[in-house]
Structures are given as C-alpha cells and as structure tokens.
Amino acid sequence: MEQISRTWWLVLIRGIVAIIFGILALIWPGITIYVLVIFFGAYAIVSGIFALFAAFGHGVQSKAWLIISGILGILAGIVAFVWPGITTLALLYVIAFWAIFTGIAEIVAGIRARAVIENEWMMIVGGILSAIFGVLLIIWPASGALALIWLIAIFAIIYGIVMIVLSFRFKKLAPQT
Template sequence: MDQLARIWWLILIRGIVAIIFGILALIWPAITLLVLVIFFGAYALVNGIFSIVAGIRHGSGSRAWLIISGVLGVLAGIVAFVWPGITSLALLYVVAFWAIFSGVSEIVAGIQMRKVIENEWMLIIGGVLSVIFGILLLIWPGAGLVTLVWLVGIFAIIYGITMVVLSFRVKKLPATA
C-alpha cells in the first residue's frame, strides 16, 4: 500500500487525461472517430506485420495461419488508412449485429429461465433493448457513429472522475513500516 500511496499522482494524471479525452470526444466527435479509426489502422498494420514475421520464422504447421492472419491485418490497416469512413462504418455494423445477436440470446435465455428464477423479465427487457439498439444503429448509421463516440467520451469522463477520486484516497493511505 505504501508504494501505491507514493504514486497517487500517476493515478491522478491518468484520471485527468481520461477526463480531457472524454471532453474532447464530446466536443469533436468526428475528429475523435477519425483518430480511433487511425489508431485501429496502425494497430492492425503493426500486428499484421508481426504476425507475418512470426509466420515466416515459425517452422510448424501453424505457419500458414500466422501469415494469413498477418496479411489480413496488414490489409485491414491499409483499408483503415485509405478509407477511414468505410472502416468506421464497418465498426458500427459489428457493434450493431453484436447488439442484435446478444439481445436475441438474452431474450431466449430469459424465456428459458422463467421456470428457474424470478424476475427473468429483466433479462428479457435487456435483450429487447439490445436488439432495438442494434436495429437503430443499422437504420441510422451516421447518428450511430456519433452516438458511439459520445458513449466513449462519457465513459472516459466517468472513468477519469473515478481515477481522480481514487488517487486522493490512495494518497491518504497510511504508510506501512
């Protein structure tokens, strides 16, 4: 605990940076989305290159899969840089279909659990809300992209506030002998 108390200021800085990022994401959602797509592109490109190198150096049967995975990563990175709009739209569709499929599975699970637990309706309502969210993303993808960035911004602000509060609590920890 003593070591944690000594670095309380690092937690504080982490929280402040998260708050600033969150505010900037809310103020400039289009720029934030572009930056997220560029970061994804850079990650995919670098990860792809490392996978290709690992595949070339690796002599076993998984060599081909590493190389294929690497090539796909490099291609995904290039697509993100060349067509950032398509990349952000693809990300939106992944989130939308995930929300729909997970919502349907929650509805089914809630119906099946009716005999086992009480208040299964909460799981069913959660599933219905998830399906509605996914469908709305598909109907209005432009608004959905902005909404996703806003959610990231709001999350960053809330997370940052919790880190700031935590930093001051950690600062007050008693030193151990």
C-alpha cells in the first residue's frame, strides 16, 4: 500500500484529465465525432503514459496490469490519431457488440440466479436493456454515435471524480515525513 500511496498524484492527474475530457465532450456536442476521437486519442495516450509511470511504483502483481493498460492506452490513442474514421466506426461497433454480449450474459445469469437470489428480474431487465442498446447502435450508428458522445462524456466525468477521490485516499496512506 505504501508504494501505491507514493504515486497518488498520478491517479489524481488521471482523474482530472478524465473530467476535462468529459466536460469538453459535453460543451461541444455539435462538433463532429472526429473531434471526440481526437479527444479520446489524447486522453488514451495521456492515461496510458501515466499508467506506465505508475506501474514502476507498484508491487509485482499490479505492475503487469498497469503496463498492459498503459501500452494499450497509448496504442489506442495512436490509432485514433492515424485512422480517426475507422476508429469512430470501430469504437461504435465494439461498444454495440459488447453491449449485446454482456446483455445476453446478464439475461442468462439472471435466469440461472433465480434459485439463489430474489429480484433476479432486475439483472434480466438490465441485460435486455443492454442488448437493445447494442442493437440500436448497429441499426442507427449516426444517432448512436451522438448518444455515445454523451454517455462517454458522463462516464469520463464520473470516472474522473472516482479517481480523484481514490487519489486522496491513497495520499492518506502515505507515510508522514
């Protein structure tokens, strides 16, 4: 824990960058998806770089995952800059198919959970909504892309807030000098 607490500020910066990314996406909703892809690319590269820096201050178990996360973030950012059109469509379809498959998995899990838990219908309804969302993205990619901007922006802001709170919790763990 002490190693994580020493790099609390990296988590803070990741949170701030996520919030800035989310706010910019909300402020300029009329700007094309191209700009969002550029924002995403910049965020992915910055986040990847900070994940790599953080990896060298952590224990062996989390180090590999932070390195992988950092490299993937940097690569995703580069792809977004080099092929913004393909990135936009690919990102949309990845999210669509992810929503469909996770929706189906939640429906199956909800049905199987009937014997174990109550209110499993909530998991089933969540799965249905996720699958419908994915299908709608495939049917109407342009409308889905605009809606996706808002969802990504809101996610980035919430994620950023969580990272900032987490960074201050890590800071409290730091040894006082």
